[in-house]
Amino acid sequence: GTMELVISVLDANDNAPQFNQTVYKVQLPENAIEGTLLVRLNATDPDEGLNKEFSYSIVSSVPAGNRDLFRIDPKTGEIRLTGLLDFEVVHLHELQIEARDKGTPPLSGHCSVELEVLDMNDNAPEVWVTSLSVPVPEDAAVGTVVALLSVSDRDSGANGRVHCSVWPAAPFGLVSTFAGSYSLVLREALDRERVSEYEVEVRAEDGGSPSLRARRGVRVPVSDVNDNAPAFAQAVYTVLARENNAAGAELARLWARDPDEAGNGLVRYSGPFRVGLYSGEVSTARALEEADGPRQRLVIVVRDHGEPARSATATLSVSLVEGAEAALAATGSLSSSRAGLRLEEGGAATTTTNVWLVVAICAVSSLFLLAVVLYGASRWAPRAAVLSGPGPATLVCASEVGSWSYSQRQSRSLCVADGAGKSDLMVFSPNFPPPPGPAAKETQPEPPALLDT
Known part of the structure; x- marks a missing residue:
């Protein structure tokens, strides 16, 4: 007889899961956000039943310690980011992935995932x-x-x-x-x-x-280096000094400017007269006399303290005056000159002061001339009849031992009116030449006539 035998072959877990790729290569920019999908793995197991079922897991990572940046789904094999990538820290990640079945004993397959991080311009220089x-x-x-x-x-x-x-x-x-x-x-x-x-x-x-x-x-x-010499605002200064003034009297105060700093800009003055070393004050060493001459020219030198020292010069012209001229100068020009000798930076203040100095001198001179004209007119008008009346004119010359300024010879005309017992005298500057020698003497009245008037 015959017999039919049905033999069932029971599955044994003799096949490990197999990945369709041994190496998965992935690229992601470093600014990829959390949860971004890297890759979906695919593995198969020809066994049956539990021997066919398997799960995915991350075994290791290179560099070590970065495993927490990734998460894999054990059933689907999807790998996603759980943190932020940084190209400047790690630009290449390598993950070792395992697929393990549920057979006895369990078998597993392996693959690797290489993640290249792409650089983004996220760092400033x-x-x-x-x-x-x-x-x-x-x-x-x-x-x-x-x-x-x-x-x-x-x-x-x-x-x-x-x-x-x-x-x-x-x-x-x-x-x-x-x-x-x-x-x-x-x-x-x-x-x-x-x-x-x-x-x-x-x-x-x-x-x-x-x-x-x-x-x-x-x-x-x-x-700073000493590359600038001191500078005066003007090259020549003119002042008036009174004759017989006291020794040590201040003539002027000069100012020089040096734009350098510290010792390079510290200036000192020197000159033939007594000059303040750091103040620029010019004074007389003794009383000035007529024998010193009517004018002195002083060369004032200013030096800084730089290395090497630099210098500049200015000329101070001192005119010697006396008497009424000195008083008039003191009223106008002298005080203005001394006030105007302060040099300010840029020279603009000095120019303004000189303009006012000229205006002051002109004003004082005009007032003085007006006073003289008014005085002469007031004295001249009442005596017109005397000048045109009869009687010879007598010419009288003042002696040199008079009180005239500068001890110069002065001439005045003395006119005497006839008739009245008493008359006024008027002295004025001659506007006609004196008569020649002998004839003049014959026409002059006797000196007692002068006393009678």
Whole structure:
């Protein structure tokens, strides 16, 4: 007879899960948000039943410690982000994935996931001052290195390429020494009297889109050198000095300006007369006399304390006056001159003072001339009949031993009226030449006639 045997082959867990790829390569930008899907893995197991069922898990990660950035679904094999990526920290992640079935004993298959992080322009450039040589002397040569700077950008590629510039563009510039290093150098000559300190800004901009910028401020003070000589506002000064004035009397006070600072701008005065070393006060060492001459010319020298010392000169013209002229000068020109000898910066105040000085002198002179004219007119009018009346004119010359200013010879005409027992005398400047010698003497009345009037 025959027999039909049905043999059922029971499945044994003799097949491990198999991935369709040994290595999965994935790229994600570093600004990917949390929950972003990296990859969906696919594995199969030809066994049946429980031997066919398996689950996915992350076994390890490289670098170690970054495993918490990823989460895998044990059933679907989906890997998602649970944190934020940073290209500048880790730009390549490698995950070891395992698929383990539920057979006895369980079998497993493996694959790896390589995640490449793509750089984004999320880092601005950084500028650091590594060396600074300040203050810079104002006579420093063009090309002098003022500071060394280091520039970097953590991004890569175009995002990490940095272009640097300096503002303001003058008088400093940047020179690239090697990758990431710059020198701040002097491009133009300095002048401390014009600008004593510079606020320089170094600007850095990367090549990303949009580009990111950074800036670093550098304060550069300029030190002074003695490159300016003292200067008077005018080259010549004129003052009036009274004859027989007291020794030590102040003639004038001069001012000179030096734009340098500290010792380079401290000036001292010197001259043939007594001159205040730091005040500029010019005074007489003794009383001035007529024998000293009517005019003195003093050369005043002013020197600063720089190295080397610089100097300037001014001429002080001193005119010797006496008597009424000195009084008149004291009223107008002398006081104005002494007040006007203070030199201010820029010379504008001195020019204004000199204008007022001229106006004051003209005003005083006009008033004096008007007073003389009025006085002469008042004295002349009542005596017109005497001048036109009969009687010879008598010419009288004043002696040199008189009280006339400067002891000069003066002539006056004395007219005597006939008839009345008493008459007034009037003295005035002659407007006709004196009569010739003998004839004049014959026509003159006797001296007693002068006494009778």
